[in-house]
Each structure stands twice: as C-alpha cells, then as structure tokens.
Amino acid sequence: MSVTVQSPATRRPTASVPAVTVEHLSKVFVRYSLVRRRPLQTVHALDDVSFDVHRKEIFGILGVNGSGKSTLIRVLSTLLIPDAGTVRIFGLDLRKDEAQIKRLINRVSVEASFFKKLSAMENLLYALRLYGRAGGGLRTDIVEILERLGLDRSRVNQPLEQLSRGMQQKVAIARAFLTSPVLLLLDEPTTGLDPRSKRDVQEFILQLRNEHDATIILCTHDMAEAERLCDRIAVIDSGRLIAVDDAEGLKRRAAAIAGMPVDTLEEAFFHLTGRDLHEDEAPSEVD
Numbered sequence: 001m002s003v004t005v006q007s008p009a010t011r012r013p014t015a016s017v018p019a020v021t022v023e024h025l026s027k028v029f030v031r032y033s034l035v036r037r038r039p040l041q042t043v044h045a046l047d048d049v050s051f052d053v054h055r056k057e058i059f060g061i062l063g064v065n066g067s068g069k070s071t072l073i074r075v076l077s078t079l080l081i082p083d084a085g086t087v088r089i090f091g092l093d094l095r096k097d098e099a100q101i102k103r104l105i106n107r108v109s110v111e112a113s114f115f116k117k118l119s120a121m122e123n124l125l126y127a128l129r130l131y132g133r134a135g136g137g138l139r140t141d142i143v144e145i146l147e148r149l150g151l152d153r154s155r156v157n158q159p160l161e162q163l164s165r166g167m168q169q170k171v172a173i174a175r176a177f178l179t180s181p182v183l184l185l186l187d188e189p190t191t192g193l194d195p196r197s198k199r200d201v202q203e204f205i206l207q208l209r210n211e212h213d214a215t216i217i218l219c220t221h222d223m224a225e226a227e228r229l230c231d232r233i234a235v236i237d238s239g240r241l242i243a244v245d246d247a248e249g250l251k252r253r254a255a256a257i258a259g260m261p262v263d264t265l266e267e268a269f270f271h272l273t274g275r276d277l278h279e280d281e282a283p284s285e286v287d
C-alpha cells in the first residue's frame with residue numbers, strides 16, 4: 001500500500017522496555033440500589049491481573065461477555081482509573097505520565113468518538129490535523145485507506161450517521177492507521193462486520209503491525225480471529241487472568257487439564273475456563 005503516514009519516530013519510545021507491563025491490576029464496580037443507596041452487587045471486573053506485552057506483538061484478550069476485557073482496555077487507554085496495581089506503557093507510568101501515554105496510544109471501539117453529522121473525510125481530516133498532519137495529499141491518503149478497507153468511494157463524503165455500524169468501524173480503524181499510534185487498542189474490531197469486511201480489517205491489522213511497527217492489543221470473541229492474528233492470547237474469566245500463551249500453548253495447557261488431546265482453541269477455552277465462549281458471566285454477589 002502506498003499511503004504515507006505520519007512517522008511516529010519522534011514519539012517512538014526506547015526499545016529496551018516492554019510495550020506494556022501490567023502488575024496486580026484490580027478494578028471493582030459497585031452497583032447501588034436506587035432507592036436506599038445500598039450496595040446491591042460488587043463486580044470484580046479485574047482481579048489481580050498481571051502480564052507483559054512485547055513490542056510489535058499482536059496480543060489477544062479472549063473472554064466471555066462480562067469477563068473484563070473492555071475494562072482492561074479502558075484502563076490501558078487511561079479512560080478508567082484502577083483500584084489497585086500498576087501499568088507501564090513503554091516504561092511510562094499510567095498515572096504519572098498520562099499526557100505522554102495518550103500520544104502513544106489509540107483506542108478503537110464501537111463507540112468511537114466522531115462528529116456524526118460530518119463525513120468520514122471531514123472527521124479524518126480533523127483527526128489528522130489534531131495529530132499535526134497538514135498539507136497536500138491528505139485527502140488522497142484518506143480515500144485510499146478507506147477503499148483499502150472496503151468502504152466505497154461514494155460513502156466518503158456522506159455524514160457518518162448515515163453509515164452502518166460496520167462502515168463507521170472501518171472509519172475508526174482508518175483513523176487509527178492514519179495517526180500511526182505506537183500502541184493500538186482494539187475492542188472487538190470486527191464484531192458486526194460481514195465476512196469480507198472482517199477479512200479486510202484483519203489484513204489491515206496485520207499490515208499495521210508489519211509495516212508500521214505498531215504493538216496491538218485486541219479483544220475478541222472470535223476464536224478464528226484470535227488464532228489468525230494473535231501472537232499470544234490472554235484468557236480472562238471473571239476478571240482473572242487464567243492463562244497467557246500462543247494458541248498451540250493454550251491447547252497444550254488445556255490438554256493437560258482435560259487429560260486428552262485438545263485440537264481447537266474453542267475446546268481449549270472451554271477446558272481452561274469451564275465455559276462456552278458464547279455464554280455470559282453471571283453477576284457476582286455482594287461481598
């Protein structure tokens with residue numbers, strides 16, 4: 001692909017530290033009764049979670065609905081303050097160096113913040129100017145990236161509110177690509193996309209890592225996607241980290257638990273967590 005993107009060289013942190021180090025991270029949500037303001041329920045959304053992500057790694061987070069994936073992504077992207085634990089991103093402390101960290105990361109999620117009355121072109125030009133890119137060639141780059149992601153040229157100048165959720169998701173991914181984040185946080189980037197678009201986005205994610213040296217953390221429900229894209233996968237259940245390994249390693253660990261061969265990631269997930277990936281977490285009780 002011939003699109004030129006902003007070189008992140010000036011923002012590129014030193015090579016010797018891991019991309020992300022998470023130590024003993026915890027986050028509890030308390031739900032109160034509206035009437036008596038009594039705590040009704042506590043949810044340990046993250047429970048003593050520790051792991052490292054290497055540079056240029058695509059690191060998957062796999063868990064059922066409600067297992068804590070989005071909470072983890074929101075903490076890493078500085079949107080949510082944890083109750084305990086530390087996070088270092090390229091050696092920077094999440095709490096002390098928040099402003100610097102924000103320049104290194106980009107989060108793509110379904111609720112991507114856009115001006116919905118403006119078009120994809122206008123939104124992306126705005127984002128690029130915020131990141132200090134100006135001058136000729138931007139419009140051509142934007143059209144080229146959106147077409148590469150499978151968004152038809154005729155959609156580029158239409159207000160975003162008139163585009164489907166999947167199309168808006170592609171615009172969010174284009175924005176992440178154009179602003180060249182050093183760490184990209186993807187919260188279920190292909191959920192709701194048709195198979196062709198899913199493939200386009202997955203190719204794009206690989207390209208982003210291979211050609212632009214991005215480190216990528218990716219939440220997904222999709223076993224095939226995790227296996228295809230991720231160098232290592234963290235299995236999370238009820239806010240706890242159950243295992244971190246590559247897909248084959250997870251299958252071996254599951255086989256040791258099950259006492260029989262485990263051939264698929266889906267089976268491995270089941271033996272490691274005791275759950276089917278399609279079920280939801282039951283809410284926990286008040287402590």
Ligand SMILES: Nc1ncnc2c1ncn2[C@@H]1O[C@H](COP(=O)(O)OP(=O)(O)OP(=O)(O)O)[C@@H](O)[C@H]1O
Pocket residue numbers: 029030031043044045063064065066067068069070071072281283
């Ligand atoms: N703001 C909040 N207030 C109360 N509880 C919350 C809040 N945010 C998340 N939770 C709870 O924390 C737990 C983890 O939620 P989270 O959104 O991280 O899960 P998830 O794995 O991303 O789920 P999904 O796959 O459905 O997006 C859930 O039980 C959820 O209901």
